[in-house]
Amino acid sequence: MQEEIDALLSLNQDAAGTSAGELAGAAFASGSPGPEPLSDKEADALGEIGNISMGSAATSLSEILNQKVTITSPRVRIGLVGELFESLVDPYVLIVVRYTEGLQGYSLLLIKSNDMAVVSDLMMGGDGQNPPARLGELELSAGAEAMNQMMGAAATAMANIFGRKVLIKPPEVIVLNEGERSAPAELGLEQAVGIVSFRLTIGELLDSEFFLVKGIETVKEEVALLWHAVTPEVKKALEPEVRKERKAPSPPVKPAEYELPATAAMAFERPALPAGVDQRKLDLILDIPLKVTVVLGRTRRSIKDILALGPGNIVELATLADEPVEVLVNGTLVARGEVVVVNENFGVQITSIITPQERLQHLGSKS
Incomplete structure (x- = not known):
């Protein structure tokens, strides 16, 4: 992206x-x-x-x-x-x-x-x-x-x-x-x-x-x-803001597992535009589709446990029932939220936005 x-x-x-x-x-x-x-x-x-x-x-x-x-x-x-x-x-x-x-x-x-x-x-x-x-x-x-x-x-x-x-x-x-x-x-x-x-x-x-x-x-x-x-003016205005882009259009494909369906796509508040910037010209970037994924939780299991899985088995996640879920955009953690139901589809209500410092901490914890 x-x-x-x-x-x-x-x-x-x-x-x-x-x-x-x-x-x-x-x-x-x-x-x-x-x-x-x-x-x-x-x-x-x-x-x-x-x-x-x-x-x-x-x-x-x-x-x-x-x-x-x-x-x-x-x-x-x-x-x-x-x-x-x-x-x-x-x-x-x-x-x-x-x-x-x-x-x-x-x-x-x-x-x-x-x-x-x-x-x-x-x-x-x-x-x-x-x-x-x-x-x-x-x-x-x-x-x-x-x-x-x-x-x-x-x-x-x-x-x-x-x-x-x-x-x-x-x-x-x-x-x-x-x-x-x-x-x-x-x-x-x-x-x-x-x-x-x-x-x-x-x-x-x-x-x-x-x-x-x-x-x-x-x-x-x-x-x-x-x-x-x-134009050069648009480029100058966009360069410092490109990593702060908050809008995430609907995912390009109806999700199969934990991706947000189109009816529950998240939309963040758009940053204020610098003076003299044409909103229409910004749309050519804002319309680029992003893949939005929701992670309910994670766990580790041995190969023996995985091979023994069958219908009816329960895989317990290392996440408490009331903990917020993670919202990833193109694989990058950007927010946390709560699972809700929207028009009979699962969705996520955003409760917090991840700061750059938190994102670095998250990357460090995975490595």
């Missing part, structure tokens, strides 16, 4: 060392003339925009699939449309997203057919463990609806980042069967594109990779909008 914020706030600084932009340019440094590479800052910005928008897309996909979905590890490079499609080894599904307002151009998603089959199976009420071997019309329709929800959430995230409305047409789904490697004619085989690869996991069912592809002009437009939103 801290790394994402630091990266987002440093987009207007000169890059040091070997960056994603340099790596992208190196790919076309020899041979026949290729597409003009993005600058270091533009490549970094493309990765951050993709990271935030796909984070929102993962949240949406988690809700409709009822599975934990993560989209992480963006890697940026530059390529030609034709070269990208020719490099595909497995059968893929191409999702074409065209912008109607807020941005020019298009975005493409390239996801493996087997991965789309898992999504389709979950959308149709299956468990995802026996996906269809071939994507028929019904499976494609279910998968297209999932992609529609996913890319709609991504467009909303970009709207929050850029401070303008971003609208898309319903995505077009094209199956690229084995041996079919031709890009849609409208894209042009020699067209330069920015390519961001992501790691995609869906519960225990899937651990794969997919590609987000954007035209160079679309990338440059998005980067210009981002730089306009993240």
Whole structure:
């Protein structure tokens, strides 16, 4: 989380060392003339925009699939449309997203057919463990609806980042069967594109990779909008406050064990803003989702005791019945509270906020 914020706030600084932009340019440094590479800052910005928008897309996909979905590890490079499609080894599904307002151009998603089959199976009420071997019309329709929800959430995230409305047409789904490697004619085989690869996991069912592809002009437009939103004044105001951020949006996935459900997400008082800071521009950080976990207690048991566990056994925790529970955000202790019931869901009523000194003491006690 801290790394994402630091990266987002440093987009207007000169890059040091070997960056994603340099790596992208190196790919076309020899041979026949290729597409003009993005600058270091533009490549970094493309990765951050993709990271935030796909984070929102993962949240949406988690809700409709009822599975934990993560989209992480963006890697940026530059390529030609034709070269990208020719490099595909497995059968893929191409999702074409065209912008109607807020941005020019298009975005493409390239996801493996087997991965789309898992999504389709979950959308149709299956468990995802026996996906269809071939994507028929019904499976494609279910998968297209999932992609529609996913890319709609991504467009909303970009709207929050850029401070303008971003609208898309319903995505077009094209199956690229084995041996079919031709890009849609409208894209042009020699067209330069920015390519961001992501790691995609869906519960225990899937651990794969997919590609987000954007035209160079679309990338440059998005980067210009981002730089306009993240001004030096905002950066200066946010840097001393970033570790004091108190707002924790709803967890991205419906919790399985002790994580707070969406209806019981905690919300802390927002710090007062420095004079001259635009609240709208702050929202691009405040909307980043955080994982909130509640710890009822801990205990230690021998391997023998663990192996002997069975239905009906009670595991006694080293916590008294009236002791407050711990509230962790991204694994860091931030507060304590009492367990309550909200609309038939468990929740936590915050009773105290952990100070930096207490947090250091807590870390020391665990080591």
